[in-house]
Amino acid sequence: MTSPHKTTSPRGTAPRGDAPEAGPSGKPAWWTARRRDRLAGYAFIAPQLAGTALFVILPLGLMFWYSLHDWNVLAGGFVFSGAENYERLARDPALPGVLRATAAFSVGLVALNLSLALLLAILLNQRLRGTVVFRTIFFSPVAVTLVAWTIVWRFLLQDDGGINGLLSALGAEGPNWLRGETTAMISVIVVQVLKNVGLNMVLFLAALQGVPKELYEASTIDGAGAWTRFRRITMPMISPTILLTAIITVVGSLQVFAQIDVLTGGGPGTATTVLVYYLYQNAFQFHDFGYGATLSVLLFAIVLVLTVIQWQMRRKWVVHED
Amino acid sequence: MKHARLLLAAAAAAPLVLAACGGGGDDGGPVTLRMTTWSANEDHLAMLNEIADAYIADHPEVEAIEFDPLPFEGYTSTLTTQIAGDNAPDLAWILENAAPDFVSSGALVPLSETLAETEGYEYDDLVPAATELWRQDDELYAYPFSTSPFGMFVNTDLLAEAGQPAPAELIADGQWTWERAVEAGAAVHAATGTDGIVIRDFDYTGWDNLSTLWTGWGASAWSADGAECGFDDPEMVEALTFMHDAVFEHQAMPGPGTTADFFAGEAAMTVTQISRAGLLADAPFAWDLVPLPAGPTGEYAVIGQAGLGVLTVAPHPEEAADFLAYMTNPENSAKLAQYFPPPRASQLTAEVLGQANPLLTPEQLQTVVIDQIDSGVVKPSHTGQAQLDQAVRAALDPLWTADADVAGVLTELCTAIDPLLAR
Numbered sequence: 001m002t003s004p005h006k007t008t009s010p011r012g013t014a015p016r017g018d019a020p021e022a023g024p025s026g027k028p029a030w031w032t033a034r035r036r037d038r039l040a041g042y043a044f045i046a047p048q049l050a051g052t053a054l055f056v057i058l059p060l061g062l063m064f065w066y067s068l069h070d071w072n073v074l075a076g077g078f079v080f081s082g083a084e085n086y087e088r089l090a091r092d093p094a095l096p097g098v099l100r101a102t103a104a105f106s107v108g109l110v111a112l113n114l115s116l117a118l119l120l121a122i123l124l125n126q127r128l129r130g131t132v133v134f135r136t137i138f139f140s141p142v143a144v145t146l147v148a149w150t151i152v153w154r155f156l157l158q159d160d161g162g163i164n165g166l167l168s169a170l171g172a173e174g175p176n177w178l179r180g181e182t183t184a185m186i187s188v189i190v191v192q193v194l195k196n197v198g199l200n201m202v203l204f205l206a207a208l209q210g211v212p213k214e215l216y217e218a219s220t221i222d223g224a225g226a227w228t229r230f231r232r233i234t235m236p237m238i239s240p241t242i243l244l245t246a247i248i249t250v251v252g253s254l255q256v257f258a259q260i261d262v263l264t265g266g267g268p269g270t271a272t273t274v275l276v277y278y279l280y281q282n283a284f285q286f287h288d289f290g291y292g293a294t295l296s297v298l299l300f301a302i303v304l305v306l307t308v309i310q311w312q313m314r315r316k317w318v319v320h321e322d
Numbered sequence: 323m324k325h326a327r328l329l330l331a332a333a334a335a336a337p338l339v340l341a342a343c344g345g346g347g348d349d350g351g352p353v354t355l356r357m358t359t360w361s362a363n364e365d366h367l368a369m370l371n372e373i374a375d376a377y378i379a380d381h382p383e384v385e386a387i388e389f390d391p392l393p394f395e396g397y398t399s400t401l402t403t404q405i406a407g408d409n410a411p412d413l414a415w416i417l418e419n420a421a422p423d424f425v426s427s428g429a430l431v432p433l434s435e436t437l438a439e440t441e442g443y444e445y446d447d448l449v450p451a452a453t454e455l456w457r458q459d460d461e462l463y464a465y466p467f468s469t470s471p472f473g474m475f476v477n478t479d480l481l482a483e484a485g486q487p488a489p490a491e492l493i494a495d496g497q498w499t500w501e502r503a504v505e506a507g508a509a510v511h512a513a514t515g516t517d518g519i520v521i522r523d524f525d526y527t528g529w530d531n532l533s534t535l536w537t538g539w540g541a542s543a544w545s546a547d548g549a550e551c552g553f554d555d556p557e558m559v560e561a562l563t564f565m566h567d568a569v570f571e572h573q574a575m576p577g578p579g580t581t582a583d584f585f586a587g588e589a590a591m592t593v594t595q596i597s598r599a600g601l602l603a604d605a606p607f608a609w610d611l612v613p614l615p616a617g618p619t620g621e622y623a624v625i626g627q628a629g630l631g632v633l634t635v636a637p638h639p640e641e642a643a644d645f646l647a648y649m650t651n652p653e654n655s656a657k658l659a660q661y662f663p664p665p666r667a668s669q670l671t672a673e674v675l676g677q678a679n680p681l682l683t684p685e686q687l688q689t690v691v692i693d694q695i696d697s698g699v700v701k702p703s704h705t706g707q708a709q710l711d712q713a714v715r716a717a718l719d720p721l722w723t724a725d726a727d728v729a730g731v732l733t734e735l736c737t738a739i740d741p742l743l744a745r
Binding site for chain 1: 398399402403405406423424427428429526527577578579580581634635706708709712715716717719720722723
């Protein structure tokens with residue numbers, strides 16, 4: 001068995017280093033090991049780069065381009081309109097309500113998702129019987145198709161659905177969840193949290209298991225209680241994971257669509273019309289692709305700003321980074 | 323760096339290469355036509371393919387005609403997305419609520435000349451009431467291949483169980499009114515726990531289906547020229563107060579968030595189009611189809627329509643228009659009538675429709691379909707319908723609570739949609 005530290009050159013006898021190889025004519029050869037290395041590197045990243053260019057960078061550029069146009073899909077009109085769509089965005093009377101709903105959804109989702117995920121991870125990190133079963137149970141919704149999951153919840157949440165049936169069996173009368181402005185928002189948030197909390201839970205579990213046991217042992221000897229150990233050891237040690245999950249969850253919360261479409265259709269009234277849904281309505285229902293693209297530029301800007309802020313804030317509250 | 327730039331350039335050029343590969347350029351050879359529909363029903367598609375095969379046999383310039391069923395929900399969105407994505411079909415079914423947008427925007431190829439000049443077409447046979455929605459300045463932009471009045475399907479077993487007379491008896495006595503229908507629905511709900519009346523596809527979002535009720539009060543969503551909101555008119559307030567009471571006071575209609583399917587035996591009555599009769603082929607209960615109950619202004623009819631048009635941006639608009647003329651000529655119209663009530667006066671007979679709808683009696687077809695097509699009010703539609711649809715749905719939401727102020731909600735609704743109507 002070879003030592004794990006021993007390395008062999010994948011290029012066989014080819015000499016390493018930057019010095020050009022001498023060709024048969026004695027001139028420095030063009031086809032050097034360095035060039036070969038570079039080409040191999042580009043070849044490895046080419047598929048990913050091509051995919052990113054084709055499906056991310058190009059659409060992103062087109063989105064900006066479309067947002068500068070008045071695009072009447074039905075009549076086939078595509079006219080440059082400059083900043084007209086952006087002026088309309090500034091004056092759009094529906095936008096403040098849409099942004100409020102988006103903020104309410106994101107704040108509710110992130111707060112509930114992260115705290116529940118952390119709580120579950122801590123509970124399931126105990127050395128108790130059956131934790132593996134519970135981990136599987138909490139993670140399994142992540143593997144379920146989003147729309148199927150949401151449709152089942154729509155049936156459960158309707159006025160004569162399973163949730164209210166359960167409540168009435170317990171002697172309580174439940175509200176018409178998806179028809180009240182507040183209850184509809186709460187329902188959409190909870191359905192989404194239950195769907196995805198397992199993913200954050202697994203990330204937290206991995207982070208918790210990476211915290212060295214010696215730290216806890218030492219602090220226990222020093223007389224630290226459970227809460228102090230959590231606040232002074234656990235939280236700082238898993239802070240990089242908290243940052244990661246926070247960014248993923250915030251960005252994900254701003255892109256919620258299927259749940260809104262299936263559960264509430266943006267209603268009642270416009271209580272759950274979040275930015276992505278409003279964008280979809282404008283582009284695909286009202287056939288106004290130019291304004292829809294302008295709204296996606298706004299969404300892109302919001303996601304970008306929030307991510308940059310969170311990334312900057314890591315200096316303050318992320319204690320160590322690997 | 324140079325390599326990186328080259329790679330980026332190659333990646334950026336890739337879509338152009340892909341587009342060039344997929345284009346299938348127009349080389350003057352036989353063409354393939356594509357038509358979008360919202361029916362994936364095998365019988366419908368078999369009939370369409372039969373018509374298409376007969377056409378292709380006589381027309382070497384067309385090598386194939388593909389029927390592309392899209393889901394009904396989101397049909398118009400999918401169609402416009404295809405158009406936006408430069409993948410427009412040649413022909414498309416068009417829903418009545420999208421008609422004003424398609425007809426007025428220049429999205430459809432004018433058809434009058436092509437149809438009138440097609441030999442044996444009998445263009446004048448088309449009923450004016452049926453083509454009105456699809457015309458602009460006397461030019462026809464789509465052929466209303468389905469003109470289907472709304473009627474009331476009734477589960478007579480459930481009515482009998484609740485001790486209620488069958489609607490046919492009430493009609494004979496001249497007592498078939500909304501008031502009586504709601505009374506019967508409430509009685510069924512009280513006696514059996516099953517829901518009373520379901521206005522199908524309304525489900526507290528598809529509000530345009532409520533025109534099947536409010537037309538009986540002489541109300542309409544907006545004025546005939548589309549400029550004035552009609553929701554705050556006294557007739558509309560009265561009609562929707564009646565409906566509100568039926569839901570929340572009499573419990574004759576299921577409330578918001580409750581689903582009840584008449585065809586699964588979950589409701590005593592349902593308002594819908596006759597084309598749904600097929601769902602009753604194996605119904606385990608006795609049923610009847612009757613005209614809509616009379617409202618305070620008397621008897622009335624509401625019709626739903628679907629049009630067939632050729633898109634301006636279609637790859638082959640001329641061939642598509644020619645196929646449309648063939649597909650809707652008298653002979654093929656009779657075939658289409660198997661499933662879709664035709665707009666041709668000569669074919670609106672109980673005999674023709676009866677061959678197509680064996681579940682319905684000639685009397686039902688006469689009273690519910692034929693007698694109503696001329697006088698029927700088409701479901702509400704307007705330019706910018708999708709936006710109006712959304713605005714009305716959102717503004718009507720507060721109405722669907724037990725303690726709602728009907729007049730107040732409707733006044734606010736008009737405030738919300740006035741700017742859209744004024745466009």
